[in-house]
Amino acid sequence: MDYSLESDFVKQLDQDILEFIHRGLEGGNEERFVELAMQEFKLQYHTIEPYREYCKNKGVSPDTVTDWDQIPAVPSLAFKKFALASFPVEKAEHAYFTSGTSNPAIKGKIFRDAGAVRLIKEANGLLTRSYLFPDVERMKILFMVPSPKMVPKMGMAIGLEEVRKRFGTPESRYLISPLGLNLKALLSGLKESELRGEPIALIGATSGFIYFLKACEKDGVSFKLPEGSRICDGGGYLGQFGECTREEYFSRCEKLLGIKEIFCVNVLGMGETSTNYFDNVLRNFIACKEVPRCKEVPLWTRTIVVDTRDFKRVPVGEIGLLRHYDLANRAQVFAVQTDNLGVETEHGFEIIGRWNKELGAIGIDYSATGHPGGKIVTQLTNFLMRRSLSGIGKIYSRLTPNRVRND
Numbered sequence: 194m195d196y197s198l199e200s201d202f203v204k205q206l207d208q209d210i211l212e213f214i215h216r217g218l219e220g221g222n223e224e225r226f227v228e229l230a231m232q233e234f235k236l237q238y239h240t241i242e243p244y245r246e247y248c249k250n251k252g253v254s255p256d257t258v259t260d261w262d263q264i265p266a267v268p269s270l271a272f273k274k275f276a277l278a279s280f281p282v283e284k285a286e287h288a289y290f291t292s293g294t295s296n297p298a299i300k301g302k303i304f305r306d307a308g309a310v311r312l313i314k315e316a317n318g319l320l321t322r323s324y325l326f327p328d329v330e331r332m333k334i335l336f337m338v339p340s341p342k343m344v345p346k347m348g349m350a351i352g353l354e355e356v357r358k359r360f361g362t363p364e365s366r367y368l369i370s371p372l373g374l375n376l377k378a379l380l381s382g383l384k385e386s387e388l389r390g391e392p393i394a395l396i397g398a399t400s401g402f403i404y405f406l407k408a409c410e411k412d413g414v415s416f417k418l419p420e421g422s423r424i425c426d427g428g429g430y431l432g433q434f435g436e437c438t439r440e441e442y443f444s445r446c447e448k449l450l451g452i453k454e455i456f457c458v459n460v461l462g463m464g465e466t467s468t469n470y471f472d473n474v475l476r477n478f479i480a481c482k483e484v485p486r487c488k489e490v491p492l493w494t495r496t497i498v499v500d501t502r503d504f505k506r507v508p509v510g511e512i513g514l515l516r517h518y519d520l521a522n523r524a525q526v527f528a529v530q531t532d533n534l535g536v537e538t539e540h541g542f543e544i545i546g547r548w549n550k551e552l553g554a555i556g557i558d559y560s561a562t563g564h565p566g567g568k569i570v571t572q573l574t575n576f577l578m579r580r581s582l583s584g585i586g587k588i589y590s591r592l593t594p595n596r597v598r599n600d
Contacts, residue, residue, distance in 0.1 A: 213492070
């Protein structure tokens, strides 16, 4: 069987997966999902040598698997040791790194060919439309993250540039450069939105927003952004960041920016998998659905939670490790075992922390919180944010000379 990128097998598989994604978020077909998962596993088994050896050690092959949850999941650490690509890496259209481990020199290597790039763009484009912009075609977006030019090898930057192209107006811009956060542009953009009554979107790392909100609170800076403004934060709360809980974060967003909790959307993304997972609150608010906040699982993926000891699935509501199965991950591996702790819910799942083996079976490593770009980007962003935010009150005063301080 020919499994090259030019083969009819791979071309047809990509087309079938794309058609499955284009069905949207309603009306999934379990039988079809299993069929595509089996085809994808067959491809990856025969083209990724380290994965094939891993499967053999488990006594699993395409001939023995009958359902999607029998396909062996690769630990996310393996991406830091092997190039897990279902095609020759010299044909990669995207090549970048995942976040570093405790040793910053060790990074996961991610490769995607042109067909796989199309899959990830279509999948996450649909999700971004559905969960972050369900009520508007385009709006001004301020990205509180490093620009793609600054970090060209970071997957998050590549993904956010696609968001800017698809959903941003021409005035959308990145606000972090090697010089730090462009605080004047950020405050001016927020003030302009407030005065004109034009909603705005803020996208960035959870940690960056928390630094910004704390600085605003300290210097008595606040805004009343128009209804429809929204925040999308990545990197996760993982329980908490510093002294700020998730509830405190939502409270500050409303108090200091005028953005209600239902317009605060967290997103979970990993370089090792292709699909992003969004909070459902804004989409369900627009659709007038009353469903608890969680990360919803799109129809071309499956997410389960497994025990930290035997890696078997645990009941809904119990804490364990998140395992993702993703058809859009054709270029890598269908099943990825993460070290993120979470719980399955009736409508999806939620992430609650990073697994710390030294702390016990479900010990949470709060030091792992930070930027979705990884440890180095977290340190860089934190430094640039802290350095820039020290003068927030003075800059705001120059923008609004007649303001009355809140302190």
